[in-house]
Amino acid sequence: MIEPSSQLIVVGAGAAGLYTALSAARRGARVTLVSAMPLAGASSYWAQGGLAAAIGPDDSPDQHLADTLAVGRDAVRESAARVLVDEAANAVADLAALGVSFDADADGQPALALEGGHGRRRIVHAGGAATGRRIIRQLSAEAVNDPRIEVLEDRRVTALLPHEGRCIGVRLADGETLTAAATVLATGGAAALWTRTTNPPGATGGGLLLAYAAGAALADLELLQFHPTALVASDGVDGLLVTEAVRGEGAILVDAAGERFVDELAPRDHVARAVHEAMARTDAASVGLDMRRVDPALFPNVVTALRRAGIDPERELVPVAPAAHYMMGGVATDLDARTTLAGLYAVGECSCTGLHGANRLASNSLTECFVFGARAARAALTEPAPPAVASKPSAVAAASSTTSEASPAPTRPPALTTASREALWRDAGLVRDGPGLTRLLSDPHPLVRLIAAAALARSESRGAHQRRDFPEVNPAFDHRHVTLTRDRPAAVEAWR
């Protein structure tokens, strides 16, 4: 018989997983935190800009909401965005209470940065552009020192355990089974599926496949944000992100002729497309980011990283081009991070609350990890204890949600190949069309096929999803989400 290992299993130790685990532990729960990779394998570690929260004297949650809705291109689930903007300030205060030291101005007030699409300065950061690193270090130290949290490092979850219509735990790569009242996926995004990416190599959407195989719905996989300013350089540093905050401090973009071609602080989908078009127009592999007027002391990490890559941003233009950056889709959830499979929750970039719509507002994603992480912990701790069930470790291929035995859902995807990554970049890049997406339906990698199916179902252009064959917004898709589940074709749904 399998006995419950803890009250809560959290899969992933980025910002979302660490904060969910700590939130549950502070409520007295016993938590098992499983992480496949060392800390730097989490996207959270690399986050540069910071977290968006309406805490400035000239700001309000309503204004933050208005910006989120406007940038999201009529696809934002307003109820989720409302939760985010209302609870963001508490999340910042709680992180500070946990020991994260946010940057302050000369008067000791939070130093607030400006990023594209924000009508106010509202990005809090730590150590300039080292925000992710600082937060992850602090939260990891807290988690390791909390006796209620058991940390399993370098352990990969390879399957969820569906049992009588609910998720009762996980199976690890070494065959060990863990059960709990609730399981929270915090496995991060999928932008590293594309060849040109700002993400660390592990961000390939493994958690999405775990959830899908167990029977949970995925949503909006076609909505992948491309960041406009990723370094163009040799392998190893190609794709290095140059944070939007540098444009907030005056950096400009110029084309091959040295001309400005876009409002640098317009929303990301607009700037990324303008860069893409400027490159096509001039047959260039990059555009220039001119940071020469920006105070380098504001972005020491960015300046150091660029110098290491052989570019001196104080003297020369930085060659940049778009790269796959953020998966707005993910495992479909409600406002408490519940997925469509009972007992299974999803938070952070692997989730899709609908709050980012078709174009994430910069720096809303880290905030989302904390706001919805706290909600996930609260809701998950009300789940009933899992039944003690018979173990059937060899049943990897025979998933069943109706028998009395816990059988892991089959999930082992084939290894991700360079060919699949290049195919995604070519056929599901900044501009897509029906024939290219249809080609992807026969790709060996299951997540590539699911992304293609979702992109084909959204027969319009909106935000980050631009189709050559459907160049206009189709109002029939306003506030609609493309969902995919194992047992039916893609559906288009309205969420409250």
Ligand SMILES: Cc1cc2nc3c(=O)[nH]c(=O)nc-3n(C[C@H](O)[C@H](O)[C@H](O)COP(=O)(O)OP(=O)(O)OC[C@H]3O[C@@H](n4cnc5c(N)ncnc54)[C@H](O)[C@@H]3O)c2cc1C
């Ligand atoms: C370069 C860069 C800069 C960014 N800057 C900002 C910013 O300034 N502001 C902002 O809001 N957002 C930013 N983002 C986006 C933001 O960082 C991410 O959306 C967010 O950090 C995601 O956090 P997460 O906890 O959901 O996932 P991650 O931080 O990616 O963590 C995922 C975790 O899951 C683990 N994992 C995955 N699969 C398994 C498995 N099968 N078994 C066990 N463990 C598993 C991984 O090891 C990892 O620990 C940036 C992203 C990048 C790449």
